[in-house]
Amino acid sequence: MKLRVAFLAMIAAAASPVQAKWxxxxxxxxxxxxxxxxxxxxxxxxxxxxxxxxxxxxxxxxxxxxxxxxxxxxxxxxxxxxxxxxxxxxxxxxxxxxxxxxxxxxxxxxxxxxxxxxxxxxxxxxxxxxxxxxxxxxxxxxxxxRWMSEGxxxxxxxxxxxKDGSVQIGRPAMHRAGELHHADDVSVHELLDAELYEQRRGKGYDAFYGMSWALYHYLTFSEERSGQLGEYSGLVMRGKSSLEAAHEAFGDIDRLDKEIERYLRQRRMFNxxxxxxxxxxxxxxxxxLPEGEAEMMDVRIVSQRGVTREQALELLVDAREVAEKFPGDAGVLTALAEAEYDAGNDDEAIAAADRAIAIDPMRPNAYVQKGYALFRKAEDADDVEAAYAEAMEAFSALNKIENDHPLPLIYYYRSFIERGVRPSENARHALERASQLAPFDQGLALNTAMMFAEEGKIDVARFTLEPLAANPHGGPLAGQAKEYLEALEPVAEGTSWHPSSPELSDAVAAAAELKDGDEAAKD
Missing domain, CATH: 3.40.30 (Glutaredoxin)
Incomplete structure (x- = not known):
């Protein structure tokens, strides 16, 4: 796994002492x-x-x-x-x-x-x-x-x-009170018109999240505006822009803005x-957790957050040290396999994964790390067909113990792409199924949309790209999805389409690397 941050020299400082019970x-x-x-x-x-x-x-x-x-x-x-x-x-x-x-x-x-x-x-x-x-x-x-998603x-x-077991939903967002009082103002009009918000947006901290909550909360509980949030949502689903849908569902936006101002001054709110x-x-x-797994948690946390190769080499020292102390612990060996893979040691990763599986064949991540390593080795193999067939064996074994795990489906599709072979119908169905199982994975959504576009399923490709393009935490992939949507505008349904420029093709390839380029969503 990779990320663009300074390495945590000693993640042990981020966790309690090893003696603590995990x-x-x-x-x-x-x-x-x-x-x-x-x-x-x-x-x-x-x-x-x-x-x-x-x-x-x-x-x-x-x-x-x-x-x-x-x-x-x-x-x-x-x-x-x-x-x-x-x-x-x-x-x-x-x-x-x-x-x-x-x-x-x-x-x-x-x-x-x-x-x-x-x-x-x-x-x-x-x-x-x-x-x-x-x-x-x-x-x-x-x-x-965006305002509706964050609201x-x-x-x-x-x-x-x-204490009585009840749960309260929709209480006032007290953690946004300071933001609403001190941060730069954001009007309801700016919430509903993303382009206007970006034009007026300053470099400082503003009240976008607080106002998004306020508008969503008000529309949910206001008797006068009962049903309007659902109407707005339906209009957007049917293709209306946010502002068009707002005018149709809410009416006068300036009036709504004043209502929100009064609403925020109320001393009591519904929930x-x-x-x-x-x-x-x-x-x-x-x-x-047994002693070995507990001691390996520091390594596991950093590894699963993401490391560069240089950081992985440092982390591997700790991983091997723990593994030497607990050679019969399947959890320790699974974490070691991941650390070896991240450090670029494919044979060592496979060996550690095999040892973990021999002890406990129900460790999904051991199969994953073995599959990752075998796929990377297959890129330079003399017999490419045999190498990818072997690589798929690890994911097929994972599929047998966890039928709806998305990675075997993704890597089945990739086994065709990596060999330069057109994916079979089963492989295409596998990628589509993986996207259904993991709709939150943005890189997967982008790849699935590109598959649909190449098949000529332009409407489905657009439908798949739109949530990604609108994702406020989408980063570069959201920008790429917007470019693809623009490029698909003139393309007729039934027409096979794929990115023509090297830059776009490279972006699709990069998005397929599930362990690379992870960006955290932070609020």
């Missing part, structure tokens, strides 16, 4: 790793599952239960200072971050601070915000305007978990309180 909490939608008390870890896991259930109830949407590896994995890493180091940023506004990847979505948060009958800790709010994006992308795939995430993230009998979730399993 727990793995496993539930339907989350996996949590934390060196905290067993009770706190369990309560944290329960609250996250309650949050998922509450989002499904309030939004009226649902997502398919993810395969085990496609759940969001959360690492509890320490203080805000530790989070900033891990994120590679000096910003004092970062209290957590999320990296969406097919089969490997990761979130990094501060130490657990469970609170009952009150607002969650800010690091937890960040996690709830990012999971709201994750949930909404997975349950409703269309290009939401919805803020609306849900202001949640509360009460939704869901009683415990309406909240449902599956079992939560806690496992105390």
């Amino acid at each position: 727990y793995e909490a496993s539930s339907e939608h989350f996996v949590i790793y934390a060196d905290d008390s067993e009770n706190d870890v369990r309560e944290f896991a329960e609250n996250l599952e309650k949050y998922h259930s509450a989002m499904a109830l309030v939004s009226g949407r649902s997502v398919v239960t993810p395969s085990p590896s496609n759940r969001v994995t959360i690492f509890v890493v320490g203080s805000q200072r530790d989070i900033r180091k891990l994120a590679g940023s000096d910003s004092d506004t970062i209290a957590g971050f999320y990296v969406p990847r097919a089969g490997a979505s990761r979130a990094f948060v501060q130490d657990i601070r469970n609170r009952s009958n009150g607002y969650p800790d800010f690091s937890t709010i960040i996690l709830l915000h990012e999971y709201a994006h994750h949930f909404l992308i997975g349950s409703f795939r269309y290009a939401m305007p 919805a995430a803020e609306f849900f993230a202001s949640a509360g978990f009460n 939704i309180k869901l009683p415990p009998e309406r909240i449902s979730y599956g079992p939560i399993t806690l496992r105390e």
